[in-house]
Amino acid sequence: MTEFTPDQIEDFKEAFGLFDRIGDSQVAYNQVADIMRALGQNPTNKDVKTILGNPSADDMANKRINFDAFLPMLKAVDALPKGTVDDYVEGLRVFDKEGNGTVMGAELRIVLSTLGEKMNEQEIDSLMAGQEDENGSVHYEAFVKHVMSV
Structure with missing residues (x-):
């Protein structure tokens, strides 16, 4: 310790x-x-x-x-053990339907509001600000790095 x-x-x-x-x-x-x-x-x-x-x-x-x-x-x-960037990226890769490094922002919002320590809409909006591209996709590796740097 x-x-x-x-x-x-x-x-x-x-x-x-x-x-x-x-x-x-x-x-x-x-x-x-x-x-x-x-x-x-x-x-x-x-x-x-x-x-x-x-x-x-x-x-x-x-x-x-x-x-x-x-x-x-x-x-x-x-x-307590702490998750690494790789752990979280691997967890989000499950939602990467096309294998292109992105997940749908809408799907990510559902995950954030329903799994683990559930976030409310305001917390999710704050976290997701500027993360979605014009197609509503989120590059999840960049997203994880953003979240862990906050």
Whole structure:
């Protein structure tokens, strides 16, 4: 497991503090995923819930944790396997009916809204902006590189 440097930990503690809305050096469970993403991680909501011990919706809204409890959770997320560009390109190749490196934008929108962590229409529009050519096709390798650079 990756060990964070003292400088990184100080930066994490500072960012954590920005999410403390009450001033008690704690944050709500429902802020944990946002903090992790602000710190460059990309956990799924399911990963975060698992790391938090599968809390109820009430616990998500009302339970709070301090930085010392948060840091091991951040380490756990950092240690999760991350998908590579090749993994995602390979996953989209299934939808490449003509074998020409493109998928239909409409089909990609359906995939984004129905599989995995479902995205809403606004999130999909934001992600797809400028990705479709005049025929409504998306060059999926470029698309994956775009998404992973955001």
